Amino acid sequence: MIAEVIVDVSTYHVDRPFDYQVPAEWINVIEAGCRVKVPFGARNVLGFVIGLKKETDIPLHKLKPITQILDMEPVLTEEMLQLARWLKNHTICYEIDALQVMLPSALRAKYEKIIKLQAPQSLPEEVQAIFGKRQQANFKEFERAGLLPLLKQLVAQESVTIDNVVKQQGNVKEIRMVKITEDQHLIEKVIEQSSRAVKQRLLLQWMCQHLGEVLSPQQIYDETGVSSAVLEAVIAKGAAQFIREEVYRDPFTKEVSRTHSLQLTEEQLVALQAITAAMEQPKGQTFLLHGVTGSGKTEIYLQSIQKVLEEGKEAIMLVPEISLTPQMTERFRSRFGEMVAVMHSGLSVGEKYDEWRKVQQGKVKVVVGARSAIFAPFTNIGLIILDEEHESTYKQEDSPRYHARDVAIWRSGFYQCPVILGSATPALESYARAKKGVYTLLSLKHRALHQTLPTVFIADMREELRQGNRSMFSVSLIEAMRLRLEKKEQMVLFLNRRGYSSFVLCRDCGTVVQCPNCDISLTYHRTTEKLKCHYCGYEEHIPQTCPQCQSDHIRYFGTGTQKVEEEIYKLFPEARVLRMDVDTTRHKGAHEEILQTFGEGQADILLGTQMIAKGLDFPNITLVGVLSADTSLHLPDYRAAERTFQLLTQVSGRAGRHNKPGEVIIQTYTPEHYAIELAKTQDYEPFYEREMFLRRRSSYPPYYFVALVQISHEDVMMAAEYAGRVADWLRGNLSNQAAIIGPTTASIARLQNRYRYQCLIKYKIEPNLIPVLQRLLAMYRAEWIKQGILMTVDLDPSTI
Numbered sequence: 191m192i193a194e195v196i197v198d199v200s201t202y203h204v205d206r207p208f209d210y211q212v213p214a215e216w217i218n219v220i221e222a223g224c225r226v227k228v229p230f231g232a233r234n235v236l237g238f239v240i241g242l243k244k245e246t247d248i249p250l251h252k253l254k255p256i257t258q259i260l261d262m263e264p265v266l267t268e269e270m271l272q273l274a275r276w277l278k279n280h281t282i283c284y285e286i287d288a289l290q291v292m293l294p295s296a297l298r299a300k301y302e303k304i305i306k307l308q309a310p311q312s313l314p315e316e317v318q319a320i321f322g323k324r325q326q327a328n329f330k331e332f333e334r335a336g337l338l339p340l341l342k343q344l345v346a347q348e349s350v351t352i353d354n355v356v357k358q359q360g361n362v363k364e365i366r367m368v369k370i371t372e373d374q375h376l377i378e379k380v381i382e383q384s385s386r387a388v389k390q391r392l393l394l395q396w397m398c399q400h401l402g403e404v405l406s407p408q409q410i411y412d413e414t415g416v417s418s419a420v421l422e423a424v425i426a427k428g429a430a431q432f433i434r435e436e437v438y439r440d441p442f443t444k445e446v447s448r449t450h451s452l453q454l455t456e457e458q459l460v461a462l463q464a465i466t467a468a469m470e471q472p473k474g475q476t477f478l479l480h481g482v483t484g485s486g487k488t489e490i491y492l493q494s495i496q497k498v499l500e501e502g503k504e505a506i507m508l509v510p511e512i513s514l515t516p517q518m519t520e521r522f523r524s525r526f527g528e529m530v531a532v533m534h535s536g537l538s539v540g541e542k543y544d545e546w547r548k549v550q551q552g553k554v555k556v557v558v559g560a561r562s563a564i565f566a567p568f569t570n571i572g573l574i575i576l577d578e579e580h581e582s583t584y585k586q587e588d589s590p591r592y593h594a595r596d597v598a599i600w601r602s603g604f605y606q607c608p609v610i611l612g613s614a615t616p617a618l619e620s621y622a623r624a625k626k627g628v629y630t631l632l633s634l635k636h637r638a639l640h641q642t643l644p645t646v647f648i649a650d651m652r653e654e655l656r657q658g659n660r661s662m663f664s665v666s667l668i669e670a671m672r673l674r675l676e677k678k679e680q681m682v683l684f685l686n687r688r689g690y691s692s693f694v695l696c697r698d699c700g701t702v703v704q705c706p707n708c709d710i711s712l713t714y715h716r717t718t719e720k721l722k723c724h725y726c727g728y729e730e731h732i733p734q735t736c737p738q739c740q741s742d743h744i745r746y747f748g749t750g751t752q753k754v755e756e757e758i759y760k761l762f763p764e765a766r767v768l769r770m771d772v773d774t775t776r777h778k779g780a781h782e783e784i785l786q787t788f789g790e791g792q793a794d795i796l797l798g799t800q801m802i803a804k805g806l807d808f809p810n811i812t813l814v815g816v817l818s819a820d821t822s823l824h825l826p827d828y829r830a831a832e833r834t835f836q837l838l839t840q841v842s843g844r845a846g847r848h849n850k851p852g853e854v855i856i857q858t859y860t861p862e863h864y865a866i867e868l869a870k871t872q873d874y875e876p877f878y879e880r881e882m883f884l885r886r887r888s889s890y891p892p893y894y895f896v897a898l899v900q901i902s903h904e905d906v907m908m909a910a911e912y913a914g915r916v917a918d919w920l921r922g923n924l925s926n927q928a929a930i931i932g933p934t935t936a937s938i939a940r941l942q943n944r945y946r947y948q949c950l951i952k953y954k955i956e957p958n959l960i961p962v963l964q965r966l967l968a969m970y971r972a973e974w975i976k977q978g979i980l981m982t983v984d985l986d987p988s989t990i
């Protein structure tokens with residue numbers, strides 16, 4: 191029996207399955223979709239069996255056997271193996287990357303190269319120093335010491351061997367904890383016995399203050415300063431014991447009450463009927479559910495899923511990002527109870543693995559999750575939903591560079607089931623497809639309870655400045671806030687921070703403090719009083735004087751949420767403000783806590799960034815303030831206007847969703863921009879028409895497709911040189927219908943000390959595109975990579 195195996199060597203320039211022999215004793219054990227270990231070159235690597243066959247062209251004496259099986263049950267189904275092949279061609283990635291992305295990270299093997307000592311007597315001194323008394327050392331230690339060439343010699347002499355050890359993560363569900371006894375007398379007795387051991391006594395006295403507590407050993411070391419030997423001695427005397435504690439926590443932290451289907455409105459009913467009709471067909475049909483904010487799209491999702499469950503099938507519900515899942519998952523769990531699994535990046539590796547297992551074993555029927563949940567290993571899918579389908583987080587920016595929408599549609603074709611793309615502000619591409627009839631358009635033009643959409647007022651901040659108002663709040667916003675505080679109604683203040691941050695600027699010479707590794711200004715962090723690079727993580731203290739001219743007139747500019755919070759307290763000392771941004775949501779469950787506090791009415795103002803723009807559904811919000819509408823308009827991105835319009839519409843939609851009418855105040859320095867003007871009417875169609883006109887005029891999607899090839903190198907000349915070769919290659923091999931723009935420098939010209947160039951391909955029909963790009967990639971993988979070039983190809987770039 192021969193197995194076709196995709197091996198995990200994504201630096202190898204050939205991407206195809208390799209044949210291996212299945213040892214006789216495993217013939218009925220190994221199946222397609224199992225992970226195995228196989229010899230590859232001099233190494234033993236991870237691989238996925240993608241098929242089994244009787245014969246091979248490889249001569250028998252060259253055929254190597256599989257050395258290890260990692261799964262007794264396949265981790266990937268036949269459908270997943272097909273999907274991987276499609277992803278490989280559709281996004282131009284390594285098949286191994288496509289296979290790996292479908293698995294929870296717990297199953298994505300991490301390697302560690304371990305160097306094992308074979309002949310200790312023959313080692314040079316510097317190598318002996320690395321091993322010390324150990325029998326093995328990590329490859330990285332050699333790498334760091336610059337001893338790789340020497341290592342190679344040693345391997346050749348067989349003084350050492352290199353092994354790839356797969357680091358399995360995530361199946362650890364228990365950790366070792368220390369439980370301190372509850373019995374004070376016992377500790378006192380032990381203290382008496384330990385009269386000479388000063389450190390032990392110290393620890394025991396500390397334990398007296400912590401009777402009955404369960405702590406991790408590390409917490410105890412940190413608190414008391416004792417070593418592990420001291421702790422162990424004390425435990426041996428019985429003052430405490432080691433216990434194993436379940437680390438698995440149910441990602442649903444609180445109980446929810448059951449809800450039932452609502453009586454649908456006329457519009458909702460029409461939409462639901464179209465969807466259920468498609469389920470009965472059955473056929474793979476994609477619906478675009480375009481419904482204004484608060485129109486009850488979620489209720490349609492819930493009732494469609496209800497139908498799926500009645501048919502004994504399964505459903506995948508995608509939401510854009512973690513910030514959405516608490517309120518969303520609650521709505522799903524209160525309808526479907528234990529049938530729901532959640533999958534999002536806020537879960538620990540182990541929790542993700544547990545949720546994945548529940549799906550794989552058929553213990554749940556519904557998955558609510560972020561992008562990667564599109565790969566939930568169901569085998570009888572009846573419906574896939576993407577809520578807020580226009581969100582850019584549905585596109586993965588690393589290989590495989592897939593869009594969850596495309597994967598959803600592929601899977602719907604496989605299972606002959608409908609897909610619902612839902613949004614108040616669909617992506618231009620989606621709406622264009624719906625208009626052409628590729629997708630079926632379903633519209634909800636009214637809010638579910640027939641509330642009016644909020645009234646929107648545009649505050650011209652230039653005018654405010656002319657009137658002498660230098661604060662970040664317009665007069666009208668201040669007035670509106672005062673009114674809400676008096677009436678005890680709630681409000682949302684939104685700070686648009688996309689591509690925008692607080693930076694440090696010298697008022698004398700105009701120098702902006704930049705990252706030394708990237709061509710990007712450093713961001714000021716007030717809590718730590720540091721400057722940080724958001725791209726490479728570089729950090730430094732705030733300079734006291736200008737690094738350029740030594741002037742001490744150096745200060746930070748820009749408006750962070752902390753600054754806004756301070757300003758609010760200056761204006762309204764009595765206001766209760768909740769801030770929701772990256773800083774306040776770092777710890778697990780923080781989103782839930784903040785939203786719950788706000789929902790319970792314990793705060794007047796929810797102040798935040800992108801995180802609060804979507805999904806919130808609180809009855810008492812009657813005012814939404816957008817502090818700076820324009821910051822996302824001026825990005826080097828053809829979608830900047832679309833993104834701004836979407837954001838403004840979404841955030842406005844948080845106001846007046848229930849009985850009380852809503853008001854929105856949008857502050858801007860460019861009130862005449864169409865994305866802002868049209869956000870005022872909350873009307874998608876006119877914006878769509880306008881934007882489509884501009885896209886056509888400048889040959890951008892959805893009229894043209896774009897593909898982006900990026901090149902980077904530490905040496906600017908090398909980067910430029912190879913970017914030039916890319917452009918020449920593309921011009922030489924693509925038809926003259928395709929426009930090749932570049933090479934140009936990327937919008938961030940240097941990142942992590944690598945210079946970045948790019949070529950943009952615009953095309954309408956280019957049947958050769960994929961093969962040409964694949965050949966380019968093969969050239970890169972075989973040759974260029976050795977020159978230190980990094981190249982990426984993105985067939986659906988979200989920024990250009």
Ligand SMILES: Nc1ncnc2c1ncn2[C@@H]1O[C@H](COP(=O)(O)OP(=O)(O)OP(=O)(O)O)[C@@H](O)[C@H]1O
Pocket residue numbers: 452453454455458481482483484485486487488489613614638639804805806807843847
């Ligand atoms: N048929 C209905 N009858 C009564 N209330 C409804 C109905 N449908 C939805 N609602 C309520 O109306 C509110 C808005 O609905 P929902 O959150 O589903 O809208 P949405 O379109 O998903 O909103 P958004 O896109 O703005 O997040 C919710 O409080 C929901 O419970």
Ligand SMILES: [Zn+2]
Pocket residue numbers: 696697698699700701736737738739740741
């Ligand atoms: Zn200066």
Ligand SMILES: [Zn+2]
Pocket residue numbers: 705706707708723724725726727728942
């Ligand atoms: Zn940097």
